[in-house]
Amino acid sequence: MPRLAERKDHPLSMRLPDADIAIIDRAAMLRGRSRTDFVRDAAVRAAEDVLMETLPVRMSAASFDAFMEALSGPPVPVPEMIELIRRPAPWETSATSED
Template identity: 75%
Template sequence: MPRAVERKEHPLSMRLPETDIAIIDRAAALRGRSRTDFVRDAAVRAAEDVLMETAPIRMSPSGFRAFMATLSGPAAPVPEMVELSQRAAPWESKAPSSEVDAGSRKQDVSNRKIRPSKKR
């Protein structure tokens, strides 16, 4: 007698406007995924986010005291963050001389007097 096989997949049906389907299909194609895979992953990810937002965090009384002591204590610098904050921003770095020359030419042009245009 064959055993009954428990079904692992359950259908989910939705009615969506064409515009929503077009957006989903475009995004799925950009990710190289099927519409079904894309929608399933997006729905599961959204559901996990909601569950994580509402999940209580449980800890022992001694663990909670240690947690509060850490939060209440003085902040300790994170070496990687210190190094990052000391780096020059990309727009603050020195440009090659050819770019500086081009920039100074643009400045020269912008400093010229503008003559009022003649009305026709």
């Protein structure tokens, strides 16, 4: 008798109010995705964010000392950041010039 292939997908079922479904469907449509793909990607992204916030960072003692030295040293200006901070915000400039 042939063996059935082991299924690797796991179903996930949720009960959501109509308003939640409507907003999910609208966002999925705007991205050109199915509801399932949209929700799966959003859930996985949220899970990865939580894991990244809680996973310890491991490094050697020498690397930790270098990291602490870099943090303890004087700040070093980054020219690109200075230019960005000095640049007027888009709402502070005229989008169209009236000549």
